[in-house]
Every structure is written in structure tokens, then in C-alpha cells.
Amino acid sequence: MAIKYVKNEGGPTLGYSTESGVHILEVDGKYFKDLSKDGKLDKYEDWRLSAEERAKDLASKMTIEQIAGLMLYSSHQAIPASKGFFPGTFCGKSFDESGANSSDLSDQQKDFLINDDLRHVLITTVESPEVAAKWNNNAQSLVEGIGLGIPINNSSDPRHASIASAEFNAGAGGAISMWPETLGLAATFNPDVVKEFGEVASKEYRALGITTALSPQIDLATDPRWMRFNGTFGEDPKLTTDLARSYVDGFQTSEKENETADGWGYDSVNAMVKHWPGGGSGEGGRDAHWGFGKYAVYPGDNFDEHLIPFTEGAFKLSGKTKMASAVMPYYTISYEQDHEAKENVGNSYNKYIVQTLLREKYGYEGVVCTDWMITADEPPTVDTFSGKPWGVEHLSVAERHYKVLMAGVDQFGGNNEAGPIIEAYKMGVKEYGSEFMRKRFEQSAVRLLLNIFRLGLFENPYLLPEKSAEIVGNAEFMKKGYDAQLKSLVLLKNHENVLPLQKGKTVYIPKRYIAEGRSWFGHVIPERLEYPINLEIVKNYYNVTDNPDEADFAIVAISNPEGAGYSKEDFETGGTGYVPISLQYKPYKAVYAREKSIIGDPREVLDRNYRNKSFTPPNTTDLDLILETKKAMKGKPVIVSLLLSKPAVVEEFEKEVDVILANFGVQDQALLDIISGKSEPSGLLPLQMPANMKTVEEQFEDVPHDMDCHTDSEGNIYEFAFGLNWQGIINDGRTEKYKKEKIEK
Structure with missing residues (x-):
């Protein structure tokens, strides 16, 4: 197949395939494609x-x-x-x-x-x-x-x-x-x-x-x-x-x-x-x-x-x-x-x-x-x-x-x-x-x-x-994307100004267990144990060790809890199939859920409530990983890199760690640029981080800003538009324009 081009002075350049049967028409000194x-x-x-x-x-x-x-x-x-x-x-x-x-x-x-x-x-x-x-x-x-x-x-x-x-x-x-x-x-x-x-x-x-x-x-x-x-x-x-x-x-x-x-x-x-x-x-x-x-x-x-x-x-x-x-x-x-x-x-x-x-x-x-x-x-x-x-x-x-x-x-x-x-x-x-x-x-x-x-x-x-x-992916575009990644990182906690940590120190990064799961379209993803951050990239910033005793600090990379709200196992054992979606890592029992669902389906089940049912997120091991690392580090700084696809309840581990750095999908290099101080964090939470699952269950599905938010050991509230930089809580034109008060029901 050959593609031919015809230029119009003061008009568009035409492109057509020699195999398509299209010919060029000339009218009033201009060229047009005879598509019909x-x-x-x-x-x-x-x-x-x-x-x-x-x-x-x-x-x-x-x-x-x-x-x-x-x-x-x-x-x-x-x-x-x-x-x-x-x-x-x-x-x-x-x-x-x-x-x-x-x-x-x-x-x-x-x-x-x-x-x-x-x-x-x-x-x-x-x-x-x-x-x-x-x-x-x-x-x-x-x-x-x-x-x-x-x-x-x-x-x-x-x-x-x-x-x-x-x-x-x-x-x-x-x-x-x-x-x-x-x-x-x-x-x-x-x-x-x-x-x-x-x-x-x-x-x-x-x-x-x-x-x-x-x-x-x-x-x-x-x-x-x-x-x-x-x-x-x-x-x-x-x-x-x-x-x-x-x-x-x-x-x-x-x-x-x-x-x-x-x-x-x-x-x-x-x-x-x-x-x-x-x-x-x-x-x-x-x-x-x-x-x-x-x-x-x-x-x-x-x-x-x-x-x-x-x-x-x-x-x-x-x-x-x-x-x-x-x-x-x-x-x-x-x-x-x-x-x-x-x-x-x-x-x-x-x-x-x-x-x-x-x-x-x-x-x-x-x-x-x-x-x-x-x-x-x-x-x-x-x-x-x-x-x-x-x-x-x-x-x-x-x-x-x-x-x-x-x-x-x-x-x-x-x-x-x-x-x-x-x-x-x-x-x-x-x-x-x-x-x-x-x-x-x-x-x-x-x-x-x-x-x-x-x-x-x-x-x-x-x-x-x-x-x-x-x-596609030229150097200019790549730089702009990377700069946006840096601007998207949200520093939630920085106890005693642990960050930034100068290059050349030694870091311990524990492997993370990821349970077997299913992709968006139901394909099985096998369980695995792997380093959550590319160690070759980390070595450009810090020495890496598998021995916590040799490390100056640790980075634990986790994600928020996940769940769909329906359990085939519950259905097959006589239940309706409906279970809670938990934002906490420990096993959760929905004692505060509404007593009767707003709507059910006569083709299936009229009441879709899940009150008093329990659910354990597949990544409950993330919490174990943090607590085990905290113990292994014996008082040395523990940094949590938290990948958020939605809000999470952090009360189970927040007081145990020194730093929480939230991200929404960035390259490892961007995380390390913030941790090392090459770049300063400037991102703000585009969501509320709930204090507990009680406030999650009691909020209205259709109303924003209606949850009680987590208050950390530093006295900071993880509310919409909250974020830290090296000087402390960010207050600038963005927070002035967008910050909201919690909606009271």
C-alpha cells in the first residue's frame, strides 16, 4: 500500500491510499478527495x-x-x-x-x-x-x-x-x-x-x-x-x-x-x-x-x-x-x-x-x-x-x-x-x-x-x-509527566522531620506478599512475594540491605485495602452474597451498617444488607508487614509508601511509623526524589481519609465531605486538601480556594 499526499495552498494537505480507489478532484484551483x-x-x-x-x-x-x-x-x-x-x-x-x-x-x-x-x-x-x-x-x-x-x-x-x-x-x-x-x-x-x-x-x-x-x-x-x-x-x-x-x-x-x-x-x-x-x-x-x-x-x-x-x-x-x-x-x-x-x-x-x-x-x-x-x-x-x-x-x-x-x-x-x-x-x-x-x-x-x-x-x-x-514519549513529554508525578505525591506524616533523608544512607525494604487475585476481567493473577520497589533504582539513592540491623531506615510499600462487596463463598453457604467493603486492614465486622438495604432486586434478593457480616481484605498482610518492620527496626525510622486507589483507614498503623507518603500511581524514582529531598512534596489529599469504618458506614453514598477524618499522632487531620511540605501543613492559594469543612448530617 502506498499513501500519496496532495498539498493545497492555503488549505489542508490531502492524504489517500493508492489502493482505495479514491481520486483527486480539482475545482477552482483547489484539490479534493473524491470519497464517493x-x-x-x-x-x-x-x-x-x-x-x-x-x-x-x-x-x-x-x-x-x-x-x-x-x-x-x-x-x-x-x-x-x-x-x-x-x-x-x-x-x-x-x-x-x-x-x-x-x-x-x-x-x-x-x-x-x-x-x-x-x-x-x-x-x-x-x-x-x-x-x-x-x-x-x-x-x-x-x-x-x-x-x-x-x-x-x-x-x-x-x-x-x-x-x-x-x-x-x-x-x-x-x-x-x-x-x-x-x-x-x-x-x-x-x-x-x-x-x-x-x-x-x-x-x-x-x-x-x-x-x-x-x-x-x-x-x-x-x-x-x-x-x-x-x-x-x-x-x-x-x-x-x-x-x-x-x-x-x-x-x-x-x-x-x-x-x-x-x-x-x-x-x-x-x-x-x-x-x-x-x-x-x-x-x-x-x-x-x-x-x-x-x-x-x-x-x-x-x-x-x-x-x-x-x-x-x-x-x-x-x-x-x-x-x-x-x-x-x-x-x-x-x-x-x-x-x-x-x-x-x-x-x-x-x-x-x-x-x-x-x-x-x-x-x-x-x-x-x-x-x-x-x-x-x-x-x-x-x-x-x-x-x-x-x-x-x-x-x-x-x-x-x-x-x-x-x-x-x-x-x-x-x-x-x-x-x-x-x-x-x-x-x-x-x-x-x-x-x-x-x-x-x-x-x-x-x-x-x-x-x-x-x-x-x-x-x-x-x-x-x-x-x-x-x-510518542519524547523527552519533553516525559519530563512534563514526571514533574506532574512529583507534584501529585502527598506527605501525610513526617514525625520529627525525618524527611528528607540524605543520599548514601542504608535502607531496608522488605518484600511484600501479594495474595492471588483476579484482574478486571476475571483472569487469575498468581500469589507472589516480591520487592515492591525496584532495588536498582533505589541503589541510585541509597545502599540497600536485607538486614534491618544494618539499615538506617526502612521503606514499607503497601496499598489500600480492596474488596468488591460480594462473596461467592457467602452465597454458596446460604447467605445473600453481600458482604462489607472494608477500608481497614484487620478483619472487619459491619456492626454499623444500615439494617436494610435501600434497594434490592426482585430477580435476585430484595435485601442486600450486610449488617454484622465480616470481611478480611486480601492484603491484610500489608498491616503485618508494617508492624513486623517496625519491630525489626528497633526504633529507627519507618517510612510507609501508601499507594491509594481510594481512601484507607490508617489508624491501625499510623502511630507506629514515622512517615506516611501517599501516592496515586507514580514511578519509583519519584518516591525516592521526595524521600531524598531532591524534590519537595506539594500534593494535597483529593479525598477524606476516614477515622474508622464506623464513619464509613454512616456516611451517605451520594454526599462528599461527610466523614470523620483520621487525626494522627502529630495532631494533624487527614481531611480533604491536607498535605505537608518540609515546613509543615500546606496553606496556599489552592487550599484557600478548595478547602472544605466536613458536612454534618
Whole structure:
């Protein structure tokens, strides 16, 4: 395959594949791609016209089958396919690995691009920038030669975190710049840092052929037990709103020669903000990826506050693009929030949530895309990872698609097949007539096409692999990411100013036991005993010993306790399956949990309470490790490096250690730069650290800042916006702007 380029003076450079059948038209001394291959210049091919004019013209030319394909968003796709993480079958479909050893498309990918007219692809792992660029070129060449020549809009979940938060969250062969998790960006309390991240990440995305970011996640994480806490900007509405605005501005805005119109252009990446209207209030902290967590509850009557990061942040940008170009509703049933039909169904199925609130009340004009696999059938048990048709389990797959369309949604996440959408169209024709349904489909087509036109993909979707390799993870981007990591570290305790510790001292770092676990998609991760910090990096700062008696100080690296809130063992021994999610390390008995759950499921169990049930986190050994190290060090300083994906109860060990340094996913070098004093800590807590599990159980799932926080041996309270530097408690413009008082119920 060869790619040819044609330059327009004062206009865009056109790129096209010699194998696609596309020819170049010359009109009025300008050059245009004949994507429809009809020998004349159609409006949608005319780059002189606005994106809106072009999108409307193209939508009017598309068949219902082509629009149905445009409404699809693929299941997770790895480049090459052998890098995927769905062995065997996934959602009833075999995972195809043909083409796995090159940048060629797999047979599955060719099938859904050709036969289902799919044009939105979710990219997971990529082998390298060069392979990603070549795969993009092959895919774009294929679709350029089909039908009306609509380019592919590739997308990605967040992939810049220093510590990947999920097995599909990987960069380009380790080459991509490394930043903190989203929660770590929040810990900087600095919108400028977040905007800079968006600017860097968008350039790297475009170099990988990625033009839509399935981010930022701007749910208010108002329940401290929620497993997706670390993907958010925390619990505070004002901080989340400001950071959401900066993030989207950074991703979507092109400037100077790279801008084509209205802030859009060749550096722009569509931002799909998630999850409308907020998924951070699942009852008991459970998550809606599974049936046991399908309900979002509002015991504090605080639904409206969860909308603020969307309506005042992502939908009211400072930049020219004005609003996030796409939004994703969450899986959850927003319990008893539908004030029209009074339906308790998943958010994408709820016309009140999507049409009345999002579209009409708040005037949102962009694409609405469902979360992944909501139209697939539910799994056999509530703890199985599969389809998530919450509240509409009784409907057929086609009926679910129809209900989603009638609720005002444009696109179906995780669906590779157009058949059910075409069936849904026929249902609409039967109920409303063909004219109505044609108009409804074109309405979504225009929204979807705008997000392709505005990025210049119709003119040139192709990449230069060698240029991609230069851009992705270049030294400048790496430095910016590393600086953000340093700014995200939060010093919680520094007894008698133990830190900083000069280089050249001797450190003891005990190995950490990690119990057998399961990944996001249920794959077994074997138990292991390992050093939690790379000793080769440590040796650049300190001497390393395995003998505590020889050490000047110790570093113990741990993470917060984890749990999902459901136990298969409890269910199989006669219980309901519902157990507490604990934020403490010792075995926990939920004596303060509510007596009866707010909502249950008549299909399963009406009362999901877990009062007086017990749970032991899989990493309870982290507490043992700290206490054993404290004893072994015989009074010498013990530093705890605490990786937080959500709040933790630290009362069990805080008084036993000298230093607690919290991080949200950083490189080991960043930790050591702080410990050694090469850099000074400046991060602030984007969350509350609860005093105990009693306050966790008594807080409302939907209300921020409503817990009693831990008070340490120094008299400091681990409240939202707390952090230390070498001089003591940080009080600056950030704390003045964002610090909150605890909400009293």
C-alpha cells in the first residue's frame, strides 16, 4: 500500500491510499478527495464548507445500514491481536488472532469494518508507535475504499498512568509519557497541570492514530469504598469541575497552524466524559460493572450536585470547542431519580436522564454513547462479568437497542454487529413511520460525523510511522509527566522531620506478599512475594540491605485495602452474597451498617444488607508487614509508601511509623526524589481519609465531605486538601480556594 499526499495552498494537505480507489478532484484551483468515487465534488468532500454542512450532507446520503454501523463502538481491540486480553471467547464471540504478528488487521476487524460498517474502534494495548501508525494506515486505507469513504475514529481508555489501573490500560510498548492516575492529577490541585496533561496526551494519541479519548472520568467519588475512585478527580464538586474543564480543553483544543476552525484541528482529540449523571454513589460502595452493584442511591438527596462537573465544567469550556464532544452514561440505575416515567432502568435506557436532563435542560448537543455491553444479556450470576442490561433484563437485545435510541442515545459501546440496530430501526418504523425514524437516525449520524470531520480525518487520516515514534514519549513529554508525578505525591506524616533523608544512607525494604487475585476481567493473577520497589533504582539513592540491623531506615510499600462487596463463598453457604467493603486492614465486622438495604432486586434478593457480616481484605498482610518492620527496626525510622486507589483507614498503623507518603500511581524514582529531598512534596489529599469504618458506614453514598477524618499522632487531620511540605501543613492559594469543612448530617 502506498499513501500519496496532495498539498493545497492555503488549505489542508490531502492524504489517500493508492489502493482505495479514491481520486483527486480539482475545482477552482483547489484539490479534493473524491470519497464517493462518483467523479464530482459532493458537499461532504468540500473542506471549504463547515463541519456541520458536511456532516448533514453525508448523513443524508447514508443508508440506514451505514448509519447503523456508524452507531457501533467496537469491543476492545489490541494491536496486534496477539497482545489482546480476551483469550478464547468473549461475550460469546471467539477472539480472532489472525494478523497477530504484524500491523495487519485481524479477520474480526476486517469483518466488522466491511460487513457491519463499523467506524469507531476502541484500541487497547499497542506494541509500539510504529506498529500503531501502520495499523491505522491499513485500517484507514480499507475503509476509504468502501462506500462513502468514512474514516475510522479510533479511541482509547486512559493509558498514561505510571501504574496501569487495568489490564487494558497500556501505552505504546512502554514509550508513552508517564503521568499519575487521574486521582493523582487531582492531588496537584492545579488545573494548569491537568490542561498540560491533556495537551501532551492528545498529541501522543494523534500520533498513535487515536482521535477520541474515553475520558475524563468526572463522577464525584462520594462513596469512599468505590472501586473506580482512582479514575476520578475525587469527591469534591468544585475541584472536579475545574479539572474536568481543563482536561477537556487540553485534549480538544488545537492552536495556530494546527487549528482548522473553532478550536478544532490536527492536535484535537474528542473527549468522551463519563459517566453521566455520575456513578460514584453505588449502594455500599459496590460497582455497576456487576449485577451486585447496579443501583446508585441518594440517601442524602444529593443527585443534582453530581451533575455539576458536567454542566459547569465539561459542558462549559474555557476554550473555543465549547463543550466535550461526547458523553457516556454509567451502567447504574439512578434509583428513583426519573421524575417522568418513574422508571428504574440503567441510565442509557432512561429517557428522563438522557433526553430531558442532558439534552433539553442542559442543552447538550454532542454524542451520547452507552457504556460497554449494556445491550448484551445479563450473566448467570450477579458476580459474573458479562452483559449489563440493568433494569431491562426482560427485553430482547433488539428491544434494548430500540429503547436506548428512543432515550436519545447515539451510539452503542462494545457492540460490533449492526443487526440489532437495524432491527430497532424497523421497530421504530412500525411505531412511528419511516420518515420519523430516518430523521432520528440522521440526527445521530450528524453528531457522530461531526467528531470525525472536525479533526481533519476526511482530508488525511494517515500517519508517518517514523514521525509517530518521534512524538510518542519524547523527552519533553516525559519530563512534563514526571514533574506532574512529583507534584501529585502527598506527605501525610513526617514525625520529627525525618524527611528528607540524605543520599548514601542504608535502607531496608522488605518484600511484600501479594495474595492471588483476579484482574478486571476475571483472569487469575498468581500469589507472589516480591520487592515492591525496584532495588536498582533505589541503589541510585541509597545502599540497600536485607538486614534491618544494618539499615538506617526502612521503606514499607503497601496499598489500600480492596474488596468488591460480594462473596461467592457467602452465597454458596446460604447467605445473600453481600458482604462489607472494608477500608481497614484487620478483619472487619459491619456492626454499623444500615439494617436494610435501600434497594434490592426482585430477580435476585430484595435485601442486600450486610449488617454484622465480616470481611478480611486480601492484603491484610500489608498491616503485618508494617508492624513486623517496625519491630525489626528497633526504633529507627519507618517510612510507609501508601499507594491509594481510594481512601484507607490508617489508624491501625499510623502511630507506629514515622512517615506516611501517599501516592496515586507514580514511578519509583519519584518516591525516592521526595524521600531524598531532591524534590519537595506539594500534593494535597483529593479525598477524606476516614477515622474508622464506623464513619464509613454512616456516611451517605451520594454526599462528599461527610466523614470523620483520621487525626494522627502529630495532631494533624487527614481531611480533604491536607498535605505537608518540609515546613509543615500546606496553606496556599489552592487550599484557600478548595478547602472544605466536613458536612454534618
